Amino acid sequence: MAGARLLSGADANKLVDTLSKTYKDAKYYLNFKTPIDLVAAAILSAQTRDEVTNAVTPKLFEKYKTARDYANADPEVLYGYISRVSFGGNKAKSIINTMKIIQEKHDGKVPNKMEQLLELPGIGRKTANTILINAYGIVEGIPVDTWVIKLAPRLGLTRNKDPEKIEEDLMKTLDKKYWHNVTYVFKRHGKTLCDKVPICSKCPVSKLCPKNGVTKML
Ligand code: SF4
The missing domain is CATH 1.10.1670.10 (Helix-hairpin-Helix base-excision DNA repair enzymes (C-terminal))
Known part of the structure; x- marks a missing residue:
């Protein structure tokens, strides 16, 4: 090379x-309506085909709408909605942990700053850029x-x-x-x-x- x-x-x-x-x-290839939806979908999409993620999220988004809904979720119940994605058990825990921080530290709103997004578990630079661009129209990177x-x-x-x-x-x-x-x-x-x-x-x-x-x- x-x-x-x-x-x-x-x-x-x-x-x-x-x-x-x-x-x-x-x-952007994952379906979502709100920044909270997008955080959940982005975590689910790791090592999972887009079609599979998009197939499970409609029912998930109907059940869990806010960071508080996810933060208070029973991991087993949440897993029931996402069992088709790879590593669903770990991702259920990751979503709950991430949403707890969003609820407690950011008053339930997904932050719109790169540094704050990178502090969230399960969110790396690729996903942070994805959230900034697609949820907030903020273009800091690629x-x-x-x-x-x-x-x-x-x-x-x-x-x-x-x-x-x-x-x-x-x-x-x-x-x-x-x-x-x-x-x-x-x-x-x-x-x-x-x-x-x-x-x-x-x-x-x-x-x-x-x-x-x-x-x-x-
Ligand atoms: S970008 Fe186009 S020309 Fe280049 S390797 Fe791919 S198909 Fe071939």
Whole structure:
């Protein structure tokens, strides 16, 4: 990876612009109505397919609406609503612990500051960015999920593998207007054309991509 070609800033922005126009309707993939819903959904989504998370959350959100509802929940009862997600038992406890802190320290409101979000158990930088962007419209950084980790090096936007370093590289290179949605655009591009066997012949950014013509990605 050390020798992989990096795009210039102009080309990197052009590439992301082209993908953003190609996948115009790409957006955050978990369903939620309130910041509290989003915290619960984000914790549930770790190592779980979006469809599974989205399948369990309607009934969960109907039963638990506020931080206090979750903080007072019986873990066994809560688990009954989320048993289909992976590590449901641990996630039930994690949601309850997180909501207790939100209730006690933040008066029941999900904080809208990065430092305060990072103090919550089960919330790392990816999820904190996700909450800030999608619940509050605050863009401080870029959520680096598994698709960004896969695609950013492939597209010549970073040589790093560590999520925080990838985020730093993307923030240095990309215009801020792309930060709020680039994660979801990459996910759509990965799922549509650029997964393990990339379909470069149909790719709208093949002229810019350093890996154009590759037959297999690890
Ligand atoms: S040219 Fe190929 S490797 Fe590059 S982004 Fe497109 S599909 Fe992926």
